[in-house]
Amino acid sequence: MTLQRARDLDETDPLYPFRDRFLPADEKLVAYLDGNSLGRPPRAALDRLEALVREDWGGRLIRGWSDGWTELPTRLGDRLGEVVLGAAPGQVVLGESTSVWLYKLLRAALALRPGRREIVTDRHNFPTDRYLVEGIAEELGCRIRWVETELDAGPSVAQVAEVVGPDTAVVTLSQVDYWSAQIADLPAITRLAHEAGALVVWDLCHSAGSIPLSLDADEVDFAVGCTYKFLCGGPGSPAFAYVRRELADEVRQPIWGWFGRKDLFEMGPGYEPADGVRRLLSGTPPVVGLAGVEAGVELIAEAGMPRIREKAVALTEFAVELFDEWLAPLGFALGSPRDPAVRGGHVTIRRADARELSAVLIEAGVLIDFRAPDGIRLGLSPLTTGFEELYRAMEVIRDRAR
CATH class of the missing domain: 3.90.1150.10 (Aspartate Aminotransferase, domain 1)
Structure with a gap:
């Protein structure tokens, strides 16, 4: 060499x-050699952030919300879906951390499978994923079925098949293993879960911006992922959530906030969720962080x-x-x-x-x-x-x- x-x-x-x-x-x-943990900063992100502070925030002030900030989580979600995720418009939203999105979607998936009490994940999944599953299981009295994997591998279809059964409500796995980089067979595992009557929640943190995805074609139910790795959105930049269109108006996520309510500026009594994927939102979206994500997504689109x-x-x-x-x-x-x-x-x-x-x-x-x-x-x-x-x-x- x-x-x-x-x-x-x-x-x-x-x-x-x-x-x-x-x-x-x-x-x-x-x-x-750490871009899979934190991507390097695009020059365009610096330009976008400076323009946001000087012109949008500095010049327009509170009017920025009516100028487009309010729709930024779903507008940018549509672009991310198009460029990176293989998802048609109206199914992707940004604004929380990966952990918060994963909590919301796991709870939402479990609510869509009443009477089923099991969550399937793998023993060496990313720590946050495991901790959230353990916390939700304790919170709701569910049982965890562990896929036993090797540290330097990832969950196989056969291993998942061993633990999925009639009481499985949700299967949640990482498509690309954070430790070994092994790519799980997302389409086959998704089909396996569906055949058992379960839903799937995929973690795409090490996939998004690294490998081509086709969430719609693969009939994925839910997915989450961060934007600060291969998407170069910046440290702690907002994560994304995907909900299959057929499920979007059924979902009841557990953190009810004003940005997920229909007619949010009416400040009305009670909580009536917005139509579609927007109902996943809770609090005010992090506009500054989303500006950095936008620059990264456009670089991916160009490449x-x-x-x-x-x-x-x-x-x-x-x-x-x-x-x-x-x-x-x-x-x-x-x-x-x-x-x-x-x-x-x-x-x-x-x-x-x-x-x-x-x-x-x-x-x-x-x-x-x-x-x-x-x-x-x-x-x-x-x-x-x-x-x-x-x-x-x-x-x-x-x-x-x-």
């Missing part, structure tokens, strides 16, 4: 020019999800090649699938001293994630990660690990 090969890959990469559309990082940084996925595969394949040549002889194990068809946008490498080594790598200018007990995640964001950048990062890992 040569440095020249990495440079050649950058030279022929149609997405390489997008790197200049992002604000520069610290000059001492060797590589940023196109097929090209983004193609580069994600190429980057992870390059990382695995370097792993085999440089790191496997040093006692590392691969914590992600070798088959790129079932691998998302990051690669996890494993070694017993990963926690200590992660601190060394960050100090050396390679920003990565440590994930207990022994994983180092290499987050490869197609719009911002270059092949030479990845090559130099793997050199540092090799040299520091010796």
Whole structure:
């Protein structure tokens, strides 16, 4: 493996020019391999935020709500659905954190399956997902059916089939495993849940902006996801929720707030939910945060999800090649699938001293994630990660690990 090969890959990469559309990082940084946790800031986000503060907020003041802020959660939701999620208009809304959306949708799904008392999720799902399931189960007296998975894999169709049954109300899983990057078979698991009479709530945090999605075609019931990873919306930027059109007017979410009420500015007595997906809203939407999301979504639209996925595969394949040549002889194990068809946008490498080594790598200018007990995640964001950048990062890992 040569440095020249990495440079050649950058030279022929149609997405390489997008790197200049992002604000520069610290000059001492060797590589940023953490875009699957926090995407880099688009230059357009800075422009949009400055315009929001100076013109919309500063100039229009309270009139901003009638100028478009009130509709921003659903207008931007429609755009996100079109560009990233494979969802027709009227099914996506933004405005809460992923945790709050997941709580709302799990409660809403359970309410649509009265008499069923089981929630299915996997043992190694993202911690918030597991904690929310445990809390809701305690709150409502439900039973959790755990899918027993390996840490370096993800839930398979067969494993889910073992625990789904006539008392299952909801199946909730992550499409891309946060630890291993394994891609679950979303269409098959969704069909399996439906055949059992259950609903599905998918977590798309590591999918959105990384792999093409077709939520409508796959007949997904509910989905949530964050916008600060591959969508580059900024730290803590508002998450999204998707509700299948056929369910939108049936849903009764548990946090009743004025922004989810029909005729919200009437301030009337009692709670009458708005029509459609807007009824998922509760409080005042975070307009400043949504402005950053808008910039990221438009970059994704310009690049196109097929090209983004193609580069994600190429980057992870390059990382695995370097792993085999440089790191496997040093006692590392691969914590992600070798088959790129079932691998998302990051690669996890494993070694017993990963926690200590992660601190060394960050100090050396390679920003990565440590994930207990022994994983180092290499987050490869197609719009911002270059092949030479990845090559130099793997050199540092090799040299520091010796």
